[in-house]
Amino acid sequence: MSKTISSENGGKTAKMSDSATVESNQLQRYNPTEIEPKWQARWDADASLYAAEGHNSGKPKYYCLEMLPYPSGQLHMGHVRNYAIGDALARHMWMRGYNVLHPMGWDAFGLPAENAALKNNTPPREWTLANIAAMRKQMRRMGLSYDWSTEVTTCLPDYYRWNQWFFVKMFEAGLAYRKKSKVNWCPDCQTVLANEQVVAGRCWRHEDTIVEQRDLTQWFLRITKYSDELLDGLDKLDGWPEKVRTMQRNWIGRSEGALVDFAVDGEVKAPGCAKITVFTTRVDTIFGATSVQLAPEHAVAKAFAAEDAGLAAKIDGLLAEQRRAREAGDVGAIEKHGVDTGRLAVNPFNGERVPIWVGNYILADYGTGAIMSVPAHDERDFEFAQKYGLEVRRVIAPKAGGEEPVLPYTAEGDAVLVGSAEWTGLGCVDAQQKMAAFAQAKGFGTATVTYRLKDWGVSRQRYWGTPIPMVYCQNGHAGLEPGGVVALPESALPVLLPAQVEITQQGGSPLGRVADFVNTTCPVCSGPARRETDTMDTFVDSSWYFYRYTDASNANAPFDSEKVNYWFPIDQYIGGVEHAILHLIYSRFWTKVMRDLGLVKNDEPAARLFTQGMVIKDGAKMSKSKGNVVSPDDMIARYGADATRMYALFAAPPDRDLEWQEEGVAGISRFLSKVYRLVTKYADVASDGKQVESATGLALLRKLHQTIAKITQDFDGRWHFNTSISAIMILVNEIMANEAAMDAGEVEPQAIAAVVSGLTLLLAPFVPFAAAELWERMGYEGAVFRAAWPVADEALARENEVEIPVQANGKLVTVVKVAAGSDDDAVKAAALADEKVKARIEGKTVVKVIVVPGKLVNLVVK
């Protein structure tokens, strides 16, 4: 990186003595609204500027990714913060010599486009593409270093055709399947929702809308095949926040236990209802089981109900209570009710007959929908037994013996079995394994694992999404019954989303009303067929988009595996914590599927994940209803993109919530004005290569190299860019404090040039426009963020004198100056020689002197 000196300045000297220069600099006031659009135009005109080198590049790669936005049409401050973090990182890594991939795209399918269509009578595609154009423009105005040649837009066929391709692959691998089941239905969205999209019984997009349960035949992706791998993989994701890992662990909800069959005493007419299989994590307590409890929807409960109208009515009542609680989002607070069916079940361990109840607190969709009730050792069972007068029988005791435990006694760590036949005396955990093995040997049970995680329901009864590439062959053909499912071959893809579709609020997929779309032919027998009219959950789109960035225009495959294998895993993924479960678990799943299809080699999509805090205003999340929204456009118009971005990094560490205060942006703008004035003032000072010897020159270099070390460390470590920026402010303050000496010719040009260019390089990741302008003014060629990141010189950074605080009994007495690197005895001597210290220890005994090298002295006095 050589400095080019223009001819008119060719004869300049190191001194900035003439007032003409100062005057001309007064004209060079920091004016972001002028320089930022100028640089933006230059950057926009050069597509190669931010482009990554190919996968054959000899450089080490760095994949820096921010979560792609939904194209609402407007960037909000949360985006600004997210992208300011990612952009600083990407630019820094370029300067560190990495081959950086820094892409951006659009999560462009979804319901808002249909709502807008209804409201404005605009087709969803037009509305979405216009929004994308508007937001891309905003991003360019912000100076974000995206490689637009890899842009991915999920609503375009060249992307979503690969959703369809993957779907067929999954269908062929048995990972996509259709089943009729209870599904979550949002009456506002007029569509089914995945379990992950239901929050406390409400729709994730409509906080006030209670999600209904409906019986529908839907497509599911078999994410549960990977339950264990998704769970175990979390342990290895040490670059992910613990919070996210914990949330995913909770969501997967792995629970080890046993299945045990209780035979139903007496005759049961309904098939498959002769026994009740219960799930328990505490099979060691089975001698204390005093009833069996069924969910109201359990098959055996239904069988009993079919034989007894009175019982049926009571069970219906329990079911209604359960539904009401679920819809209120308050399943945990339901008041326990139950009804005795009058029938008995046989405990296979001791042959005992216990009553069979139906309970409103038993969930049909967890475990087997049936439990054994052990009141002495389970809080819920205890509460229920108290209410209905069921027997409470204690079969677990504390290991140490001693006092009678208070019931319910739920400990299992240091507890042993009592009153449990040959199992008596065994430790609980030991007994759990042995009793499950025994049940298996005898054929009435088995050890098992259950999960909270359910398969991912991906069918949506909406228009604006990826058509599911399946047809139903009306007449059937060899090996397929009439109406059977046929996957479309690759040659029939993409199934294009028809353009002219009437969007209405009626139920059912809008595509179902498009005859041209629905009616087709079977790809196997060419007979009449009907297309699937549901579309895919938009979370399918975002589950693999970051792979497409590596090969965005590939028309023959979702991507070239060689490219993906070079770029993956993502080195740093940055986004909001709100995606901790939905997007981040789906995309982990998708990666594992692609790996098993032989498309990628990595097990996980992202090595490191960073979740930035929210941007708040007046203590609350910005929202239109609260009227506390700050528009990025306004901020940029007033203070420039650089100041807006730098403030977003300065006001708080990136992982914490950030309170937006406009005065703070103004402060950053003032700081940039100072920088601009200083750097332009000394821009023409050329290094003459002479050794720096002046005290001021050395002090400036010292501060510069300390700042380089500090900021490099921040990028490598904690990302506390608020402190990086404060370090740059300290450097600028130091330069300003020495301005008079610099102007008086007391500082070597070498030092001035080094400090001013170093400062500009350090600023480049945070304020790209200003840094680019200043870099050019200094006469350097090439982009500043492709210049080499400065390396801290330890020798130059080292202080030659250090201040050592001296304490007496831990309280500060004074601060003494000693030469850096002084040994402990010298530091101790200096401390004891100090007048204030002498006065403090006068007449007292110094019991002990603690010297912490380079840090402090503490005198223990009595």
Next chain:
RNA sequence: GCCCGGAUGGUGAAAUCGGCAGACACAGCGGACUUAAAAUCCGCAGACCCUAACCGGUCGUGGGGGUUCAAGUCCCCCUCCGGGCACCA
């Protein structure tokens, strides 16, 4: 109930390994420059006590205990705030 965060001046925050609490800013106050204002520059600034002023002292990182020469930082207990999970058997 369980699991993750968090609580430091008027405000945002800093203190990365147990070593000067409050760096750097914002808001504020005082001064210089100016006819004046803006802009800019310089200075003050945790609370309380003492003092005419200096000097000096005490307290202080949500609360209470503890470990240590030394605690915002480590240990125990508690409060409050944010987030996640939850009759999951």
